[in-house]
Amino acid sequence: MSDIKLINVKESILTDNDNDALFLREKLEKENVFMLNIMSSPGAGKTSLIIATLKTLQDKYRIGVIEGDIDSMVDSEKIVQNGGHAVQINTGGDCHLDSFMIKSAIDTMDLDNYDVIIIENIGNLVCPAEFDTGANLNVMILSVPEGDDKILKYPLMFQVCDVLIINKIDCVKMFDFNFDALMNRAALVNPKMKIFQVSAKTGEGIEAWCDWLSEKITV
């Protein structure tokens, strides 16, 4: 009878994806393209924020958008209607974008025509946080109606993001959103995370976000 052998592995589960993301980040740096990855739950306002950002920065930068959805072209169509350039990824069921998918989308884009690429990830607070896309900046949107306790349920998302944008602040009076509780937890899980309060609908806070983003865009 065969003996059972114990094999020491100690390998990160995401090694392959992380290697692809590193390769992509280096490629974009050589091409002078800055990429940001926007993540949130469905309906938090990713597309609205991207459109508001496009409108504010489109005279300054040439911006392309990679739209990730399980199905449909709805968000890409909105981007194009608002004067943007969009590449759609339909994952057909996968609940996140990974670096291989992003590389495939970027291979269809002429990088000479872009300064900035914005990824709109799949609406989901779990899997997108696990997969490095190769972006220079990870941005999370939390909308006021979702509540301040999302950080307890999805801490990884808050941990991997450089920026937290609290959207829909125009309706804050209708919800019991505890900013202090959120800030306390955010300060622990990710003390370097920059936080903005905006309303993509009314435009409140968008200028501050775009000014800060412009300082980060190194192209």
Add this chain to the structure above:
Amino acid sequence: MPLTQKILDIALKYGEKNQSEKIITVCIRVGDLRDFVEEITQRYWDYLSIGTIAYGAKIKFERVPVSAICNNCENIFYFDWHDEDKPCCTKCGNLDNRLITGMELEVKEISIL
């Protein structure tokens, strides 16, 4: 499911490298801040591993609790992430701390025949 597929890929790679006939167990280290549910991971595994030497293997979880280090006195302490208040150092009471464990995600070891 995508992460379970990654675990399976790693287990198969090491299984084949060691000329295994069958993978018996896979031990993964998972920080408590990771969104992993043990029953669901095992269910995904049982589906994804059909037809491989890993089919029927048991996934064992080694959970890593959330801990922080105090930025004042460097005391390391564990705390309940779900408490409403910001955790304070158990030694000096300082509120300025940083996480040191809870984010782990790796295949630690496999047992094979």
